[in-house]
Amino acid sequence: MTALLDVRSASVRYGAIAALRNVDLVVGEGEIVALLGPNGAGKTSLVSAIAGIVPLATGDVHFDGANISNLAVEDIVRRGISVTPEGRRVFADLTVTENLQLGAAIRADRQGVADDIERNFSMFPILKARARSEAKTLSGGEQQMLAIARSLMSKPRLLVLDEPSLGLAPKIVDQIFELMAKLRDEGLTMLVVEQNAAEALSFADRAYVLNSGECVYSGTAAEVANSDDLIAHYLGDGIATTALTD
């Protein structure tokens, strides 16, 4: 398998605090990789570094063979990486359709964009029903679906989902994971950051476990799921508390 995303000894610092220390991570073409770990493990720092939002203190990020470590935020998506940020961050004052249009900002094919909006609507019927509503009027689960749909509008080769189940009711979490399974079946490569380890492991091919900014384990999803040690030490939280609130 060829590496689509290749992160080499990446470190991220916020002032004197090292949020991420020398982490290696590879996502192969067509693979689903879960990035697990407790709160404050550095998961979002790693995603932010990939997305170009925070600079790397050491190491670099390669995508499709090219070094993308120093690219500006707006250039990352042009290379084919679409990030669905933590907390969804849909454009609150824009309608659902406008959110999707902005998700296709890098594309010039108007007809293709219109077709993809329709395609998204058939995949997310709830969004079609709310097409002309402002995004802020959507529920948390609907906003998460909109955020994912918006990410798909750029036709990414790699979709990075940061905590897609955070703060959602269990029923909605199931819907989100069903949706992600559908995307996987369509052959989309994904890097999924999750605190909800149980759900993520049932769905991913491989997993990395971060703790205190370091990668403490990496292996196939089955290995991680069967390692009582790992679960007890780092993922206990995630397995015990499948998101409580909406």
Next chain:
Amino acid sequence: MDYFLQQSLNALSVGGEYALLALGLAIVFSVIRLVNFAHGELIALGGYAMYLSVLFAAPPVYALIPICIFVAMLSAVCFERVAFRPVRNAPPTTGLLTAFGVSILVQNILVIFVATRPKPVPTPDWMGGTMSIGDLDVPVVQVLETIVTVVAITGLLLLLRKTQIGLAMRAAAKDFVTVRMMGVRANRVIMTAFAVSGLLAGIAAVFIISRRGAVDPFMGFIPVLKAFVACVLGGFGSLAGALVGGLVLGCAEVFLQVVLPSQVAGFRDAFVFLMVGLILVMKPEGLVGKKVELGDKDE
């Protein structure tokens, strides 16, 4: 009745002028949180472009109007590129001081290289005339200003609602990082915001100059102050607020002009600001602003 209609039109045209300026301030503020106090200098630069064109090239008078608008727009984009971009990531006070710096610099360049005294600028004769609507005789400039304001605001709405860059500007007002994550270039959004603010200032400048018939280096100060007050009155940062604030401010001025006895008419602006103050005491978030308490969550 005629008098009432005439004064209403007057109020609309003054309000429209303030709204155009306030919208320019608001659109830049919404995108980069900068109160561009050099906004008034766009008016002055547009005006001096007219003056210098007459001096050196003597084009037909109607051609001065696009020259004024174009130069105001170009100046706004230059301010952004040369002065504001380098301090974009600095604390907000740095941007504010930069704006004052640009303002003082432009004023003094005009003082040194042109003159401190006002210079006459012609505008087309028909702009200074009157026209009849029914049995009403009204100044052409007021009718034109009202119409142009409506057209400009419609155009702005279309830009914000129907174009990709417009969507990006609206979204960037709340969350610039995520807009960039969509692949939208920050520079493009910010430059467009400045260009739009310059365009609106240039349009307003044409009317300001047609009323005054002259330009001077400090002519931008009062209009930008009024625009700032309009923004605060409507609710700072909101485009709807800028529009409403501008119209209300213009109407209030004309209303007081009409009702104040002649002995105190000279203090009109004091009365206007007193009114604005009272409104803000009762509604500190502005006329269309949303009330926010410390600690409230962002949407």
